[in-house]
Amino acid sequence: xxILFLGDLMGRSGxxxxxxxxxxxxxxxxxxxxxxxxxxAASGFGMTSKICNQVFDTGAHVITxxxxxFDQKEVLSxxxxxxxxxxxxxxxxxxxxxxYHVYEVAMRKILVINLMGRVFMHxxxxxxxxxxxxxxxxxxxxxxxxxxVVDFHGEATSEKMAMGHYLDGRxxxxxxxxxxxxxxxxxxxxxxxxxxxxxGMCGDYDSVIGMTKxxxxxxxxxxxxxxxxxxxxxxxxLCGTYVELDRKGIAHRIExxxxxxxxxPHIPKV
Numbered sequence: 001x002x003i004l005f006l007g008d009l010m011g012r013s014g015x016x017x018x019x020x021x022x023x024x025x026x027x028x029x030x031x032x033x034x035x036x037x038x039x040x041a042a043s044g045f046g047m048t049s050k051i052c053n054q055v056f057d058t059g060a061h062v063i064t065x066x067x068x069x070f071d072q073k074e075v076l077s078x079x080x081x082x083x084x085x086x087x088x089x090x091x092x093x094x095x096x097x098x099x100y101h102v103y104e105v106a107m108r109k110i111l112v113i114n115l116m117g118r119v120f121m122h123x124x125x126x127x128x129x130x131x132x133x134x135x136x137x138x139x140x141x142x143x144x145x146x147x148x149v150v151d152f153h154g155e156a157t158s159e160k161m162a163m164g165h166y167l168d169g170r171x172x173x174x175x176x177x178x179x180x181x182x183x184x185x186x187x188x189x190x191x192x193x194x195x196x197x198x199x200g201m202c203g204d205y206d207s208v209i210g211m212t213k214x215x216x217x218x219x220x221x222x223x224x225x226x227x228x229x230x231x232x233x234x235x236x237x238l239c240g241t242y243v244e245l246d247r248k249g250i251a252h253r254i255e256x257x258x259x260x261x262x263x264x265p266h267i268p269k270v
Contacts, residue, residue: 001108001147001249002270003033004257005175006240007182008066009041010203010210011231015051017238018202021259022058029242029270033105034059035112037151037177039066040201044210044231046071049078052085061103062086064114066153066178067121069097088116088153089135090126100135108146111139113171115163117154117178128152129166136170142248147172154178157197164195172249175199175241180209182239182263186254194251200239205262207232235261242268 004025009015018036026034036055038047046068052075055063062084069087070076079085079097089099100113113135115128132150139145148171152163160176167174169191175198176183182200189195201210208216211229218226237260244253255268 001032001245002030003035003147003149003173003243003245004029004031004240005149005151005173005199005243006034006036006202006238006257007199008177008180008201008203008210009036009038009055010180010201010236011040011044011233013231013233013236014201014203014210015041015054017236017260019054019058021238022060025257026059029268032108033061033103033110033147035062035064035149035151036060037064037066037153037199039064039068039153040203040210040231042072044229047075048072049075052078052082056084061105062101062112064112064151064153064177066116086112086114088114088125090115090128090131092126099131102139102145109144111145111148113148113150115150115152117152117156117159119154119156119159121155128163132163132167141170141172142250145249146247147245147249150174152176157183160197164189164193168193172245172251173241173243173254182256182258186241186256188251188254192250194241194243194254196241196254196256199241200258202238202240203236204232204234205237205260206234237262239263
């Protein structure tokens with residue numbers, strides 16, 4: 001099974017790049033399943049139903065979220081009805097939407113789990129480690145489902161790495177989002193789980209993690225907020241993670257995906 005996970009779509013630049021390039025990537029990499037984190041797709045803050053539909057039209061199967069999942073209030077109306085859109089599972093049960101779901105594609109069952117870290121994020125959320133244990137008590141890799149993918153949306157690299165090792169052998173892949181910078185640690189852990197601390201964003205890297213440079217730099221220098229953050233609108237670099245799984249859902253290959261003008265390009269050969 002071949003899976004592509006794309007990191008956070010950042011504003012118009014990032015989502016336009018993903019929408020333009022995903023269909024070709026699907027054919028080129030012979031992808032079976034595509035997951036896209038879109039929590040920054042609407043001007044950097046949240047997602048809309050229109051944007052979600054545009055992403056799905058490219059062939060993506062699932063959209064995951066994070067701390068900005070609920071910024072665009074109109075998306076609340078579809079979080080409960082559209083099972084293809086996930087928000088972090090460790091939000092309270094009363095929160096609209098779902099944090100995990102099993103998707104059936106080509107006679108294979110794929111469990112996707114969206115989690116959010118608490119370190120430097122929202123400490124009042126439920127523990128992501130306990131949450132994922134509760135979810136995995138219902139499913140078993142290679143038995144009840146053919147693959148399990150975890151999007152761990154977090155700030156601290158230590159928390160993300162801890163989650164990867166905690167789930168090693170129990171899930172197919174753990175990929176981090178939120179930091180908007182692709183890490184160079186794509187690897188297969190000891191028990192067969194594919195791991196990358198952060199997939200990186202799909203956006204303009206001539207920026208400060210996707211935002212135009214002037215305001216973030218000014219805030220660091222002056223400690224003052226002069227204006228709102230706005231997404232950089234230059235040509236985007238597409239960043240993600242490509243994973244191949246065996247029939248038991250264990251990873252035997254993981255590589256980064258980088259397509260665009262700012263970072264060293266890398267497209268896996270299939």
